[in-house]
Amino acid sequence: MSELRSLAASGRYLSREECEALAKRTLGFVGAADAARVNIGSGSRGNTRFAVNQASTGGDNYDTTVTVTAYAGRRSATSTTNQLDDASLRQAVQTAERLARLAPEDPEFLPELDAQRYEEGRNWSEATAALDPQGRADAVRAIAAPARQGGLLSTGYLDARIGATAVANTKGLVAYARATAAALTTTVRTADGTGSGWAGSAHHDWARIDAASLGARAAEKARASRNPAAVEPGRYTVVFEPTAVGNLVQFIANALAARAADEGRSFFSKPGGGNKLGMKVVDERITLLSDPFDADIAGAPFTGEGLPTRRSVWIENGVVRNLNYDRYWAQKQGVSPTASGGSLRMSGGSSSIDEMISSTPRGLLVTRFWYLRPVDQRTILYTGLTRDGTFLIERGKITRAVKNLRFNDSPVFMLNNVEALGTPVRVSASEDGGPGQAVMVPPMKVRDFNFTSLSDAI
């Protein structure tokens, strides 16, 4: 790597050969343990933040961590270090071994996996790997300059990551994958503070993210959202843009743990005992799945334990087809462990957002949600607020901006009230603007969404 490139780009990470050598060196220090696993994470992150139409802060960092899990019979413990000299690695191994001996026997102990076969990951992008601070500053200018010319205030965040993960154990398992991730989000506000618009996108491939068009969309929403009017809280027909759908639907994916369901402490618990596998829980047009090898939502080819990841259909045509089984619970229940990789794709339909609006006598259009927090795990009930582009629909048209609203509702209830679905797209569904897990969801129109209070926040 040239001096200029190593200075400018964020692209430092360990190669397959380097990871394997580091894993081998680490496992070579295993002494007292009956078995051990090493997980390596290596990579660089670069970000640029901007506010009030100029770069505000940024950061480029490089790190490699080595995590050792050591076993003493049915006991285990874990130690992590980011110092790669022999003494530090030996110490990490010995710390894990020492803690493992002091731990009680684990009634849920499972042996390390034998060697596995993996597919090649599909979430690497040269465009992301090549993005440097200058490239990030150029993206900032593509948003900030037009905003400034238009008398608006742009704020935002560009986050690009490049890295590798590896797993190896004393039973001969070796796994390595490299990946990239990028996200760009921007909030554009009017100078008088009465309007705010947001746009954002995330993808492993930076070439799929268009800074200028995101900036233009956020600016358009900022202008349109000026001087919002109050509407009465209550039940509304709502057209959700894809980001808002992603914000909410991912909470269903987070609630899929089979064990919690079987233990009676989950939405997926069946009253009277057992779980909801095979039960229809949402509209029959809804299918939710994870697929690490789907190019649109690509993820890691293996888990932290070294289990190969694979496609998992959670809900098919409204019916619960799979829950998330870790290795222990899978063995106990006599099923295969799930290893989905965590991405999420939701089925769509043929409606455009314009058609959803034109078919709505009275309703709201929501751009995205904010400060989403669980209220009741029994129903996956969440609260949160609309933000950065909330509009009133009257007689098939958007007629004006409205004040933001707080809701108390569940994505499960929402997916039972579906009126129309559009084409799924990749969204930036994490509130913090980081790449997060890949989420691909459609715009959606639903009835009877429950807003409980008004907010004066813009």
Added chain:
Amino acid sequence: MGSTRREFVRTSAAAAAAIAGLAAVPAAARAAVIGAPPLRSFSDADLRELASVALDSARAAGATYADIRFNRNRTQSLFTREQRVQGLIDNETQGFGVRTLVGGAWGFAASREMTRDEVARVARQAALQARANSVTILRPVVLAPVTSTPDGRWSTAIETDPFTVPIEDKVGVLLAANAAALKAGARFVNSSMFFLREDKTFASSDGSFITQTIYRTQPSVTATAVSSDMSDFQTRQSNEIAPMGKGYEHVRDARLVENAPRWAAEAVEKIGAKPVDVGRYDLVLHPSHLWLTIHESVAHPTELDRALGYEANYAGTSFVAPPAEMLGKLKFGSPLMNIRGDRSQPGSLSAVGWDDEGVKPESFDIVKDGIFVDYQTTREQAPFLAEYYRKSGRPVRSHGCSYGQSWADVQFQRMPNVSQLPGSKEQGWDELIAATDRGIAIIGDGSFSIDQQRYNAQFGGQLFYEIKGGKIVGMLKDVAYQMRTPEFWGGLDMIGGARSYLLGGAFGDGKGQPSQSNAVSHGCVPSRFRNVNVINTGRKA
């Protein structure tokens, strides 16, 4: 924005490297930590030399200001459920970050490799990034003056270093607490301990060289009850045991084994509790609950970067804006409301000797007798308030609110402890309940959500009790209150005295992009708020 400390503890095992930062420790301090791994040692002299390489390289690359932070973080996490230890995790991470100012723009770069060559490379990288950013600059960064500290030392005052306590003892406490909870009726119980030791050394081109050692500790228990017909489940989290800037003595004082049966019994009682009737109630809020309401509705909106629009893309802006129209003018709450920022309360999470840009923090009033009087600031931010400070005869100085969660993350404005001052009358929880005719008493923090300007909030809790005629008449469930910040604080009409003051807090206060976790405490007293809107969150469809 704030994630709960429970979320933090849950995620810390997997994401420790992202949360932690770590630094070399002075040899004397290092020797004191029995059992700490023998990381490559960096003496004061080593660090001074590396610092001068960084500062010289940054200067040579055009920086008009530069600083470097070396961090070494050691954390230990223990997780259990019922009779099982789910995880014993020791983490250690070490590295450095260099911040530079070039052409009025910031740059920051960081690395785990503590070598002369890498320090020089990273300093140049930070300067290069700042230069790239400077092309966009409309208003160059100006730093408020700071008194340099050529040889600063500070450490959290602890009784027992948690890393010297045998792991068997810690596991024993957690499993005994679990057994006690199960015996008292819990169907499930999770418990955990989290310990942090952070050693950080800061050096700047202003001539400061400061070494600090910080400890944080949190024990936690969550009991879950499930109804016999599997139609309901309720949890009780030990939220009155706050995370603290203390050593292992905090675990001992928490008395997990002795308290676990009560937490379990309360989880069981919640199953049969009466669902709340919606309506307006007077709320009597316990400090174990109120700290979070203060955090979200008072501490966040008085961060100056938010008020100026710098966090608009994630954490949000603030209703306490623009500053010139708010300072000394905004009626934030009733005259009983007094709020102060500090980084010095013993045992508090924000306590430090110096902040992450070498400023010695002082306590400062944020709300005085109900009127908003000051923001939280850093060196970059204080000059924005120069006119106000001049008018009120005060110097333009940072309040010492700069913080970076690790060596890999740039420091920026984070809240100090933001605490409510007690009332002059010595009264407490029982007196407030006795004085309330129709109300709800809330203990412990629960669900929480607030808009991006901090007007509209909704809070749950751990335990809810119905108050009638000055007495608690029974337990309620499915309670949350919704509020608009100035009206809510305007309804504050009764507060406890100094003896009822308690510190709450969180490890996982999130802000910034990439999001960084700040650890912060909020002191407060039992307080009564009039006529607050209460909703019922228990929905079936």
